[in-house]
Amino acid sequence: MTLKRRIFLIFFFSSLAPFLSIFIISYYTIDSIFGNKVESGIKSNLRQVELSLRNSISNLNHISQQLAYRGTLGKQLDEVLRQSEDPFQRMKSREELENELNLITFTNPNIGLTMYYFKKEGTVQFANFPIKENFSPEKLPLLAQYYGIAYYGPHVSMNQFDDQVVLSALRQVELPDRDDVYVYIESGFRLTQDILNNDQYGGALSHLILDGHGRIAYSEVPEVFANGAQFPDFSKGEGAGLYKGYHWFKQTSVQDWSVVSVILQADYNLEKDRWVLQILLVALLFLGVTLLLAWLLWKMVYRPLNLFHKEIKWMSQNKVMTHHRQQTRIIEFDHLLSQFSRMREQIWDLFNEVKEKEKNRVDLEVEKLLYQINPHFLMNTLDTVHWLAVMNGQQEIDRLVQSLNKLLYYNLGKLGQASTIEEEIDALKQYLILQQIRYDFQFDVRIEVDENVLTMPVPRFILQPLVENSLYHGLSDDGYIQVNVILDKDIQISIHDNGSGMSEETIRELLNNRTVEQKKVGMGIGMNYVKRMLEARYEDKAKLEIKSEIGKGTSVLLTLPSIGEENRQ
Structure with a gap:
């Protein structure tokens, strides 16, 4: 099936x-x-809302007491306002007061915006958040007022970055010399909204908040119960009734304000149906x-x-499933598993094919670079032979041709065939002989090689381009090139000259640009060849570095992993 x-x-x-x-x-x-299940549930929710709002207002009262003159921070505010002559002391006192305010707001997460309000100037100071423009407590909905403190809300926060509904309190600081300084505090982020949204009926309940005279200070149903209007059938204490298709339930706080929960009659009946599903x-x-x-x-x-999941996980980890594929006994899934297995095998075949093609591509690019170098060098050398024969007769022709033949025989060897340090050094010496004859100049090239490294296998034609780079970078009459090859875990090859040096930009161009603009003959191609050859032969196990300082010379450092003679290709 x-x-x-x-x-x-x-x-x-x-x-x-x-x-x-x-x-x-x-x-x-x-x-x-x-019966009364729905009604008792709404009343229970109403008592929770009333208790939470009452606790929030009590918390505002408690915090505002700390910020008043009789509290912990009111006297500090008075000192700050009095210190007008010493700027440093005034700044220090303000900083201490701000730190104390931040500590109080940090340790009371249910508190949001906090500041001091100067009524005569219409300004605020020491606010912990940016204030919205045209702040005025008189515009806020008054909820209750007693013992020298006024409570507002719920209303939109005066915090410039917060549009949540909050409760707020305004208390006079009662400074000795000023009677226009007030503490303004709001409830914390989303606290009031979360209290009013404490609805176990899926959002069907709405809330009103009334002041002590039955005036609506806050309404979530303004189209029926408008803000500022008188609540119908108002009386102290608990109450319930029906008004314009809404059931309402009222709870009066000991702080003389009331909370009213209202619900549409249709939703009221719907809650009864939902209640059935929970108790049957x-x-x-x-x-x-x-x-x-x-x-x-x-x-x-x-x-x-x-x-x-197991098949995909093994495939993502480049592993092959060796066990027998399980059967689900469901036609569709077994068919999909079979298709997935065939797809996996095809992906592995394609992966191996791409890997092989990439390897061949790298070899072809290296070979292309190598054959760019050899014909160029051959043309220059043959040109030298020609002019030497014309100008000086045939005295040095034999020596030139012998060195040229040895060097060409070595350089034109089969691509990929490994060489040794000894063969590389010998080819380098032949190259230097040709250059000395060509320019009629005795190069001071010092070569020191550790005997233990002579038979070590290395890629063919890696020393000559590096020495050629040193020759072309300003080897003067009193200059020299020092070539050192040692064995220290790895093969360390260093080529140092005391020429004019290179800039950092030139070094980056030589090492990183595959299409180097050949400002000097063969230099960019040769260095690029060495870099690409090392990447193809050793991947990331070899390292090529160039260090140079203008006017002091250049050092090329080459580190190759040591491979035993038995591993030569």
């Missing part, structure tokens, strides 16, 4: 039986069960059917998906 038919039959039987049972039982029990004994049977359904779905769906 296919997965589609199995799921259809299971859902049909598991949904039909609970539905019929719930319908029959609800029909006979709805009148006896519901049939829910237990429905739970059992749901658990059975979950087990069947796990067996038919999640187990095959788990097999897919």
Whole structure:
């Protein structure tokens, strides 16, 4: 049987039986069960909201006491306002006061915007957040006022970066010399909104807040209960009633303000229907059917998906599944697993093919660079032979040709065939002989090689381009080139000259630019060849560095991993 038919039959039987049972039982029990359940739930929620708001207001009162003159910070504010002659002391006192304010707000996460308000100037100081323009407490909805403190809200926060609904309090600081300084405090981020949203009926409940005279200070249903209007049928204490299609339930606080929960009559009845679903004994049977359904779905769906997960995980880790592929006994999943296995094999084949092609591409690029170098060098050398024969006769022709033949024989060797340090040094010496004859100048090239490294295998044609780079970078009459080859775990090759040196920009161009503009003959190609050859032969195990200082010379440092003679290609 296919997965589609199995799921259809299971859902049909598991949904039909609970539905019929719930319908029959609800029909006979709805009148006896519901009674006052919904009403008592709304009242319980109302008491929670009233208690939370009362605690928030009490907390505002407590914090404002600390900021008043009789509290811990009021005297510090008075000192700051009095210190007008000594700027340093005034700045220090202001900083101490700000630190104390930050400490209080940090240790009271239910407190948001806090500041001192100077009523005569209409200014604020020591605010912990930026203030919105045209701040004026007189514009805020007054909730209650007693013991020298006024409570406002709920209203939109005066914090410039916060548009949440908050409660606030304004208390006179009672400074000895000023009676226009007040502390303004708001409740914390989202605190008031979270209190009003404490609704177990899925958002159906709305809230009103009334002052001590029954005036609506805050309304979540302004189209029916407008802000500033008088609440209908107002009286102290608890109450309930129906007004314009809304059920309302009122709870009066000991602080002389009231909270009212209102709900549409349609939603009020809907809550009763939802309540049925939570208390019917049939829910237990429905739970059992749901658990059975979950087990069947796990067996038919999640187990095959788990097999897919294992296959994909092994594939992502570049591992091959060696065990026999399991069967799910579901036609669709078995077909998909089979298709996935074939796809995985094709991907591995393509991966190996791409890897091989990439290797061949690197070899071809290196070979291309090598054949760019040799013809260029050959043309220059043959040109030298020609002019030497014309100008000086044939005395040095034999010596020139012998060195040239040796060097060409070595340089034109098969690409990829390994050489040794000894062969590289010998080829370098032949190259220097040719250059000395060509320029009629005795180069001071000092070569020191550790005997233990002579037979070590290295890529062909890596020393000559590096020495050529030193020659072209300003080897003067009194200059020299020092070539050292030692064995210290790795093969360390250093080529140092005391020429004119190179800039950092030139070094970066030589090392990183594959299309170097050849400002000097062959220099960019040769250095690029060495770098590419090392990458192809050693990957990231070899290192090529150039250190230079203008006017003092250049050092080329080459580090190669040591490979035994038995591993030569």
